Amino acid sequence: MQPFEHVVTEHGPTVLRVCRALLGATDADDAWSETFLAAMRAYPELPEGANVEAWLVTIARRKAIDVHRARSRRAVPVAETPEQVSPHGVPAPPEDGLWEALRALTDRQREAIAFHHLAGLPYAEVAALVGGTPAAARRAAADGMRTLRSTLQEHAR
CATH class of the missing domain: 1.10.10.10 (Winged helix-like DNA-binding domain superfamily/Winged helix DNA-binding domain)
Known part of the structure; x- marks a missing residue:
């Protein structure tokens, strides 16, 4: 199994794009971080030969669902937030x-x-x-x- 750092480097940009598509630019960075924190904990138990990218996208989807649920429970303090740029790609x-x-x-x-x-x-x-x-x-x-x-x-x- 490759070191987890290599997994982040290889699949990080894809996971961020998925998070941005599902959540928008504002919440995507947090969901990306939460995805890789959860993945790091579970990585040692991942079966050899598993599709790591699909596994990470599944985790990102679940984190996006969590964000949507949390968003529905909290008030929106401002009308519009600024876009944040990430080294993994610039949002439109x-x-x-x-x-x-x-x-x-x-x-x-x-x-x-x-x-x-x-x-x-x-x-x-x-x-x-x-x-x-x-x-x-x-x-x-x-x-x-x-x-x-x-x-x-x-x-x-």
Whole structure:
């Protein structure tokens, strides 16, 4: 098994992209950190030959669910928070409408896009994460991408 530090270096950017897609730029860094803290604790028990990236994306998804649950229980103190830049990639500027378009998607569409297009997981693994069949995961991703393209084209006009 490779050292955990190598796992973070190799898969950190993918996990951050997934966290940003599921949570937005504001909460993504915290979810990323929580993902790797949980993964570090469980890493010694990970079976040899396991798909580490899919395992990390599963943990990130669960951390995102935790953030959504916590967010629903706390008051929002400000109307808008500034974007924070990370060394793992710069989020799109707020004025391009991407974050609003992502938030407008259904949870299933947003997760299917994040897991397949950002994390590179095959639809069979996406289906295992979100539930349903690989065909349903493919459909959710396709519908979400069509909605994103349409929304972003309207925003550009």
